Amino acid sequence: MTEIDTFRQETREWLDANCPDSMRQPVSGFEDIYNGGRKPEIDIPEQPLWCERMAERGWTVPHWPKEYGGGGLSAEEVKVLKEEMARIGARRPLDSFGISMLGPALLKFGSEEQKREHLPPICRGEIRWCQGYSEPGAGSDLASLQTRADDQGDHYLINGQKVWTSYADKADWIFCLVRTDNSGSKHEGISFMLFDMDQPGVTVKPIRLISGSSPFCETFFDDARAEKRNLVGEAGQGWTIAKYLLTHEREMISGFGTSGGKSLGKTALETLGADAEGRLRNGILRQDIAQHQLDTLVFGATMERVGDEVKAGQGLGPASSIFKYYGTELNKRRNELNLAVGGEAALGWSGEQYHEGETVRSFLRSKGNSIEGGTSEVQLNIVAKRVLGLPDA
Amino acid sequence: MTLVLNEEQQMLKESAAGFLASKATVGHLRKLRDSGDELAFEPAVWKEMVDMGWAGIAIPEAYGGLGYGYTGLGVVLEQAGRHLSASPLEASVLVGATAINCLGTEEQKTHWLAAIAAGEKQVSLALQESGAFDPVGVTASATRDGDAFVISGEKRMVLDAVSADAFVLIARSGGVAGETRGLSAFLIPADAAGLSITPCDMVDSRQCGALSLNAVRVPADALMGSEGDAWPALERTLDIAAIGFSAQLLGLSLEAFERTMDYIRERKQFGQVIGSFQGLQHRAAHLFAELELARSIVLKALQAIDSDDQGLSRYASAAKAKLSEVARLASNEGVQMHGGVGMTDEYDIGLYLKRARVLEHLMGDYYYHLDRFARIGGY
Numbered sequence A: 001m002t003e004i005d006t007f008r009q010e011t012r013e014w015l016d017a018n019c020p021d022s023m024r025q026p027v028s029g030f031e032d033i034y035n036g037g038r039k040p041e042i043d044i045p046e047q048p049l050w051c052e053r054m055a056e057r058g059w060t061v062p063h064w065p066k067e068y069g070g071g072g073l074s075a076e077e078v079k080v081l082k083e084e085m086a087r088i089g090a091r092r093p094l095d096s097f098g099i100s101m102l103g104p105a106l107l108k109f110g111s112e113e114q115k116r117e118h119l120p121p122i123c124r125g126e127i128r129w130c131q132g133y134s135e136p137g138a139g140s141d142l143a144s145l146q147t148r149a150d151d152q153g154d155h156y157l158i159n160g161q162k163v164w165t166s167y168a169d170k171a172d173w174i175f176c177l178v179r180t181d182n183s184g185s186k187h188e189g190i191s192f193m194l195f196d197m198d199q200p201g202v203t204v205k206p207i208r209l210i211s212g213s214s215p216f217c218e219t220f221f222d223d224a225r226a227e228k229r230n231l232v233g234e235a236g237q238g239w240t241i242a243k244y245l246l247t248h249e250r251e252m253i254s255g256f257g258t259s260g261g262k263s264l265g266k267t268a269l270e271t272l273g274a275d276a277e278g279r280l281r282n283g284i285l286r287q288d289i290a291q292h293q294l295d296t297l298v299f300g301a302t303m304e305r306v307g308d309e310v311k312a313g314q315g316l317g318p319a320s321s322i323f324k325y326y327g328t329e330l331n332k333r334r335n336e337l338n339l340a341v342g343g344e345a346a347l348g349w350s351g352e353q354y355h356e357g358e359t360v361r362s363f364l365r366s367k368g369n370s371i372e373g374g375t376s377e378v379q380l381n382i383v384a385k386r387v388l389g390l391p392d393a
Numbered sequence B: 001m002t003l004v005l006n007e008e009q010q011m012l013k014e015s016a017a018g019f020l021a022s023k024a025t026v027g028h029l030r031k032l033r034d035s036g037d038e039l040a041f042e043p044a045v046w047k048e049m050v051d052m053g054w055a056g057i058a059i060p061e062a063y064g065g066l067g068y069g070y071t072g073l074g075v076v077l078e079q080a081g082r083h084l085s086a087s088p089l090e091a092s093v094l095v096g097a098t099a100i101n102c103l104g105t106e107e108q109k110t111h112w113l114a115a116i117a118a119g120e121k122q123v124s125l126a127l128q129e130s131g132a133f134d135p136v137g138v139t140a141s142a143t144r145d146g147d148a149f150v151i152s153g154e155k156r157m158v159l160d161a162v163s164a165d166a167f168v169l170i171a172r173s174g175g176v177a178g179e180t181r182g183l184s185a186f187l188i189p190a191d192a193a194g195l196s197i198t199p200c201d202m203v204d205s206r207q208c209g210a211l212s213l214n215a216v217r218v219p220a221d222a223l224m225g226s227e228g229d230a231w232p233a234l235e236r237t238l239d240i241a242a243i244g245f246s247a248q249l250l251g252l253s254l255e256a257f258e259r260t261m262d263y264i265r266e267r268k269q270f271g272q273v274i275g276s277f278q279g280l281q282h283r284a285a286h287l288f289a290e291l292e293l294a295r296s297i298v299l300k301a302l303q304a305i306d307s308d309d310q311g312l313s314r315y316a317s318a319a320k321a322k323l324s325e326v327a328r329l330a331s332n333e334g335v336q337m338h339g340g341v342g343m344t345d346e347y348d349i350g351l352y353l354k355r356a357r358v359l360e361h362l363m364g365d366y367y368y369h370l371d372r373f374a375r376i377g378g379y
Helices: A003-018 A047-056 A075-087 A097-109 A112-123 A238-257 A264-272 A283-311 A318-347 A352-370 A376-387 B007-023 B026-035 B043-051 B069-083 B089-103 B106-117 B231-266 B278-306 B312-343 B349-361 B366-376
Strands: A129-132 A148-151 A155-166 A173-179 A190-196 A202-207 A216-227 B123-126 B141-145 B148-159 B166-172 B183-189 B195-198 B208-219
Touching: A003 A075, A097 A112, A097 A129, A097 A173, A097 A190, A097 A238, A129 A155, A148 A173, A155 A173, A155 A190, A155 A202, A173 A216, A173 A238, A190 A216, A190 A238, A238 A318, A264 A283, A264 A318, A283 A318, A283 B278, A283 B312, A283 B366, A318 A352, A318 A376, A318 B278, A376 B278, B007 B043, B007 B069, B026 B349, B069 B089, B069 B231, B069 B278, B089 B106, B089 B123, B089 B148, B089 B166, B089 B183, B089 B231, B123 B148, B141 B166, B148 B166, B148 B183, B166 B208, B183 B208, B183 B231, B231 B278, B231 B312, B231 B349, B278 B312, B312 B349, B312 B366
Parallel strands: A129 A173, B123 B166
Antiparallel strands: A148 A155, A155 A216, A173 A190, A202 A216, B141 B148, B148 B208, B166 B183, B195 B208
């Protein structure tokens, strides 16, 4: 038996023995994902237990180095772990911006001390992070941000306002873009800082969205304090770190475009009925569904191809720059089709028979996909200029 | 199998790109067109392709080929698509040899595949009867008469019919039009009595003939496989052919796109290069995204042939539908972004538009394959 076979067998046995039954059910939506933190939201009692067991093995973030709380697994072992988890329908034990966004940035730009201080609590789900990027006057034009950090010797004092801060009301710490210098171009003078949200001078106000939920907040800083040792990289280097982190955010958002579960076409057939030849009765809707499913298949093949290219040492090719754009557009199309297939019943907002308006809430939420993390238009600009080399106007 | 080319395929791609860029370019196609050449390809160039082994790339070694598989043939077809290279690669290597390999008896394979690989013979598929691709709509009849078959009917869209030495001809020995049951395949020599060939130039300056069969009498050993049961092997042939044409559409689309990008980086209006206008930039970036998707599905589908994937039909229809859509977009945007000169015969972009449309229709167009993709998906 090869080493990887042994690993697979041991993993299988361990998962069988340690994954609670309730953690073998699919998540029903964003609300059902475990994010950890000091004040964790627990929907199912076993969520913290499952997280703790996996964290002990470093498997909440299996590909990170062991010394920072990860599993230290090779790419091949990570794949096996994922396959074995999928085999029993095991949920990911922990999802967080600490894992998907801050961690990769700290691994690349953080000091040894910062990695040792912040990464292990992320792996264990002890500290939940939020991202302080956008401001009322700095959305797509992110570098226009104005939040100030004034040097006070051993610490900075932070004043200003952030907006669209996802889950700021639930987060323990923030990774935040602040202006430490106003003298140069707008991309210079931006710094990347970490600080505790639980302190005087930080006020958080949730923003209610068209979907009825409030995942985003307005966040106000009035003499909030960040210790100097929590400045990541050099002062003024924040824009480089921010751009790196944005690519991770975009990858995460583009993942929304790859759907699992039952085929939309078959659902439509069951809901709306078939013609004499067994095809979906409404031929025009059928065509739209087929186009969407075709693009989903082809998009999935592209993710696979780029992954294989990276493994073959060819680097992340230009194809990766389309993921955010295409993935979110696909997700929006799927949500539109879900409404079409669901009919008026899918427009229900509350009440038992409408599953708490899940279809329509998801539809409404999906509209943000092509705005957050850089709009579709911004993505197209990036491709046109950086990949295709088309000139500025 | 990983979705990257192996070293052998990469080398093949580079050597094909180099050869075609000097010997079988758009300029050569133009000359063939303007001279009214009946074959619509240059036999000397074809011979060089054969000498490089291209005719036998996908033919198993046991039958005299190179056994490089369809992923290998696909990378060559992609390059041929880039240059609009005129040759019997599609008619005889992609479709003809595949039909024999899928449908033929051991004797037929031994004889014909070696001859195709060596460039001694060309074989083309005679299937389609109406203007639209409808493989089960066959009405040409094959009737047993003692130890022979008598075949009558009309065929259209027979690629490179004029230069073919033989045809894999699909006729009905049972069932009715629309049924998969009762279809039979025959290997019929081009000079068979009662068979007449009418050449026809297509809009892309390639040649697609029509066949008329008037009680053509062939011996029983012309039958490929067993009588009335041709469908499963024919379907596989058509899936492979659709994927091969998708590879060619990919090359064509990439080339049209790159030429268009070069053009809008240079052409000035209102005192600026037009490529600096956001109206064009966003369309160009969207098209780039579609092309990246197109690359993936073509490679995935080619590999599905070589790995005997059970889902071959699904990948074939996905590839052909997607590439038909993307080629349409790339060729239309190509002409539009070239502006007025895009409408002139002098500029090559129009030739890409023409070839795109023909390739889109061969082996089933966008609508055919999207419908089939949905049917395979169960809805």
